[in-house]
Amino acid sequence: MNYRMVLYIIGQMMKVEGLLMFMPLIIAIMYNESVLPFVIPIALLLGVGLSLTVRPPKNKVLRSKDGFACVGLCWVVLALFGALPFVISGSTATFTDALFESVSGFTTTGASVIADVEVLDKGILFWRSLTHWVGGMGVLVFVLAVLPRSDAKSGRLMHLMRAEVPGPTVGKIAPKISRTARVMYAIYVVLTIIEVVFLLFGGMSFFDALIHSFGTAGTGGFSIKNASIGAYNSAYIEYVIGAFMLLFGINFNLFYLILIGHFLRAIKSEELWSYFIIITVAVTTITFNIMPLYQGGEESFRMAFFQVASIISTTGYSTTDFGSWPMLSQAILVILMFFGGCAGSTAGGMKIGRVILLVKNAAREIRYILHPRTVVSVKIDGKAVDNETIRGSTSYLIVYLCIFVLSIIGIIALNGCDLVTGFTSVASCLNNIGPGLAEVGPMSNFGNLSGLSKWILSFNMLAGRLELFPILMLFSRSTWKK
Amino acid sequence: MNVIVVGGGKVGVMLTGLLSDEGHSVTVIDTAARLVEKIVNDYDVMGIGGNGATASVLNEAGVSQCDVFIAVTGSDELNIMSCIFASKIGAKHTIARVRNTEYSMQIPFMRDSLGLGLVINPDFEAADEIARIIDFPAATKIETFSKGRIELAEIAVSKESSLCGVKLSDLRKTFNTAMLVCAVQRGDEVIIPSGNFVIEAGDKIHFTASKLDLPKVFKTLGMSKKKIRSVLIIGGSRTSYYLAQHLLKAGMRVKIIESNEERARKLEEGLKGATIIYGDGTDSETLIEEGLDGYDATVALTEIDEENIIFSVFAAQNGVAKTVCKVNREVFVSMMPSVLEGCSIVTPKSITANIILRFVRSINNADGSNIQKLYRIIEGKAEALEFHAAENCKLIGVCLKDCNLKPNIIVACISRKGEVIIPDGSTAIKEGDSVIVITAAQPITDLNDILEED
Numbered sequence: 001m002n003y004r005m006v007l008y009i010i011g012q013m014m015k016v017e018g019l020l021m022f023m024p025l026i027i028a029i030m031y032n033e034s035v036l037p038f039v040i041p042i043a044l045l046l047g048v049g050l051s052l053t054v055r056p057p058k059n060k061v062l063r064s065k066d067g068f069a070c071v072g073l074c075w076v077v078l079a080l081f082g083a084l085p086f087v088i089s090g091s092t093a094t095f096t097d098a099l100f101e102s103v104s105g106f107t108t109t110g111a112s113v114i115a116d117v118e119v120l121d122k123g124i125l126f127w128r129s130l131t132h133w134v135g136g137m138g139v140l141v142f143v144l145a146v147l148p149r150s151d152a153k154s155g156r157l158m159h160l161m162r163a164e165v166p167g168p169t170v171g172k173i174a175p176k177i178s179r180t181a182r183v184m185y186a187i188y189v190v191l192t193i194i195e196v197v198f199l200l201f202g203g204m205s206f207f208d209a210l211i212h213s214f215g216t217a218g219t220g221g222f223s224i225k226n227a228s229i230g231a232y233n234s235a236y237i238e239y240v241i242g243a244f245m246l247l248f249g250i251n252f253n254l255f256y257l258i259l260i261g262h263f264l265r266a267i268k269s270e271e272l273w274s275y276f277i278i279i280t281v282a283v284t285t286i287t288f289n290i291m292p293l294y295q296g297g298e299e300s301f302r303m304a305f306f307q308v309a310s311i312i313s314t315t316g317y318s319t320t321d322f323g324s325w326p327m328l329s330q331a332i333l334v335i336l337m338f339f340g341g342c343a344g345s346t347a348g349g350m351k352i353g354r355v356i357l358l359v360k361n362a363a364r365e366i367r368y369i370l371h372p373r374t375v376v377s378v379k380i381d382g383k384a385v386d387n388e389t390i391r392g393s394t395s396y397l398i399v400y401l402c403i404f405v406l407s408i409i410g411i412i413a414l415n416g417c418d419l420v421t422g423f424t425s426v427a428s429c430l431n432n433i434g435p436g437l438a439e440v441g442p443m444s445n446f447g448n449l450s451g452l453s454k455w456i457l458s459f460n461m462l463a464g465r466l467e468l469f470p471i472l473m474l475f476s477r478s479t480w481k482k
Numbered sequence: 483m484n485v486i487v488v489g490g491g492k493v494g495v496m497l498t499g500l501l502s503d504e505g506h507s508v509t510v511i512d513t514a515a516r517l518v519e520k521i522v523n524d525y526d527v528m529g530i531g532g533n534g535a536t537a538s539v540l541n542e543a544g545v546s547q548c549d550v551f552i553a554v555t556g557s558d559e560l561n562i563m564s565c566i567f568a569s570k571i572g573a574k575h576t577i578a579r580v581r582n583t584e585y586s587m588q589i590p591f592m593r594d595s596l597g598l599g600l601v602i603n604p605d606f607e608a609a610d611e612i613a614r615i616i617d618f619p620a621a622t623k624i625e626t627f628s629k630g631r632i633e634l635a636e637i638a639v640s641k642e643s644s645l646c647g648v649k650l651s652d653l654r655k656t657f658n659t660a661m662l663v664c665a666v667q668r669g670d671e672v673i674i675p676s677g678n679f680v681i682e683a684g685d686k687i688h689f690t691a692s693k694l695d696l697p698k699v700f701k702t703l704g705m706s707k708k709k710i711r712s713v714l715i716i717g718g719s720r721t722s723y724y725l726a727q728h729l730l731k732a733g734m735r736v737k738i739i740e741s742n743e744e745r746a747r748k749l750e751e752g753l754k755g756a757t758i759i760y761g762d763g764t765d766s767e768t769l770i771e772e773g774l775d776g777y778d779a780t781v782a783l784t785e786i787d788e789e790n791i792i793f794s795v796f797a798a799q800n801g802v803a804k805t806v807c808k809v810n811r812e813v814f815v816s817m818m819p820s821v822l823e824g825c826s827i828v829t830p831k832s833i834t835a836n837i838i839l840r841f842v843r844s845i846n847n848a849d850g851s852n853i854q855k856l857y858r859i860i861e862g863k864a865e866a867l868e869f870h871a872a873e874n875c876k877l878i879g880v881c882l883k884d885c886n887l888k889p890n891i892i893v894a895c896i897s898r899k900g901e902v903i904i905p906d907g908s909t910a911i912k913e914g915d916s917v918i919v920i921t922a923a924q925p926i927t928d929l930n931d932i933l934e935e936d
Contacts (some may be wrong), residue, residue: 065521158523175484175507175528387516 004057011052018045028123067159067303072470083476086477103458105131110221110316110434113447128213136218136346138164145181192217202237221316221434230319242309249313249341306371314348316434318442414453429460489555490517492831516746542590548574554579569597608830609724617796619707628897629917641683651677661691664894664920672863690895692902710778716763717784739763779804784838869929884908886934890922
């Protein structure tokens, strides 16, 4: 492994994180709160970051292995330092809790261990939600956007991007990686601002609008209300946030295509169509299923729409306790957890693109059995997908299931909880959603789980956000060989 | 600038690397998706898998916003066709690689009527370079500037050479020759030397001199080799064909050994006066039988690098004074520098890449001092460029010793109305001069770039 370059990138990342922490610091000063929770980590981050990046390494080549391991390491470091404000401010009881909260923030999961968020300092609340926003698009994508050109050119930095941006394949939208990263962030920032404006119209305060836009944009789900979005009791806000959650679950490359005038090419995307079809089916079914629980069709539609948008985009906001819904609706939501949003979005889960690929591949296998001599290729958007990508997706699924099953067993063994709690807590963390069902449902939290199980779930969240391999690679001995 | 490269072969990859390193936005198109993926991993560029001669792929690559369109696939027809498409859709400049002799005859037509900006025949360019090396056997490499008036020669300094231990400021006094040492390769290092530099054995020095003086320079340096009168070429490729034409015209005796009977026959029909042998050029029996040791020079031009290298070493062992060897994969040369000592290496892909690079940089600098020639020397670690000094050049009328040049840049030669000036501190550039600059620093596109910005 090219340690010097990996450390250099980690250093750059720490500088970015240090600078980002100035935002909650300003909030803390504005509200006359303690500034220590931010000053200490900022000093640490900038100090270490600067010393790691004083001299750029001579050999800047990051091979595929280095790129993946680098992203994995970066995120571990990111989460560790991101936990410091929670520890120093005493918002969480233990370091484990702080780390869980930080990992949950950066991986845009939104699972919380804090029972009463409404008593927390504004600065801490802001930081909690800012981690969502940064983690959604990816902190390394941000680093790539601001990295000096001399680093990018000798680069092979594409491996970093590939490891951090979710999806079976990653397409650049501009020849230069720095430009690609900047365009992605520009779209991200603009969409976030639009949402803030919409929420302001709904009567939210600026601070609340910002926090919830961060949570939506990163598809995270941290709220500053114990009752999440339900606390505002406003149909307008629910529709706005619901719609934006769906938007942030769409591949950002498609927004770019629309931006440069290729509207037709964008809406022809098979993944986009499947995404909307799945949503429509789910919302319709649930609306009729929960009709008896609410007054009138509009309210049940709104509840169904918001919860479906929240789960499929892996955000995890809630307006109602869907744990009390009929079993059919709950089952649909649990299945949606695994689908997740589109590739190249800020959403988690397995990604619609990958699901389509796996389904089509399975159909191809069946055709092979029926007609052993047929020549069939798996096609997405009319283009044949090469076998490498398919192989990548199938091995992804297997590894995913292994982690999933082992984690469920671990959680149940450690906490002695019921199967629904074990199953949905892991599903919700591995898919970066937030709330599960039963003991970890939308109206409760993860605080009652044992310490070790929080570590397991933290691992699940990181693995889910980085699509397994960057984190798994850290456990392989050959990764660390020179 | 936005650059599109169609074809991810040897030349395509090399160009992609060079152009993206210079800061251009490069998009590579190739039908082989695997290849495209590898290029995207290795360089900061965008890749598109598909046929570069279809409108849909070209549109996806953004041809309408593209400044330079380069087609370097293996197929001439595809290159020409994609360039025509691109230029009709809106690419500002197009470059096509065309190898087929029958097509290259109609280059003027393709340029004028079909909108092709530059048509390159790599085989022809390679033959041209080899012919120049054969003209001056003492140099391992030779590049010409200013319509052939100025030569940039590379020589290896041996232990016995009279150049050993000479300080550059004393060079003119000691040897009384008009030459300027402008770049030195010592081990892996590239040095742009100043007057205090002392030449050591093992150095590879690059110097400029006027073409007329060059034989004299070699003579005074005691490096003059016998003029080459007979050349043995192994491999009957297109390059061999062009080279043989060249050499025959210069009155040399040429023999080509080709192992493919049909090709041998074709060569025989096309080349009057050359001896064509149908046989295996890597077989020592054949070589001895054909009188290898009697030739002044050998040129290895088979398709296989390894064969070329082995043959060249074998020829040198058999007492051939000058060996030229075509190597496509430059790594081979750096892997065994001692084996190939004294052998002149020719890499066709970098010749093509140099020409395209020059074209791209001069587009980039349409109204300044235009680049006339560009050679990448010492494995691409330094560049030799010829500029036409335009009116806006800040160096005009200022003595060179008063110009604040960037480090690692040297003005190596000036050609003024046909007269060659080897510059010293008191020389000043005039408008209209052809100025040759050697740089080991960042790439430059304008003559003004050599000045330190203040």
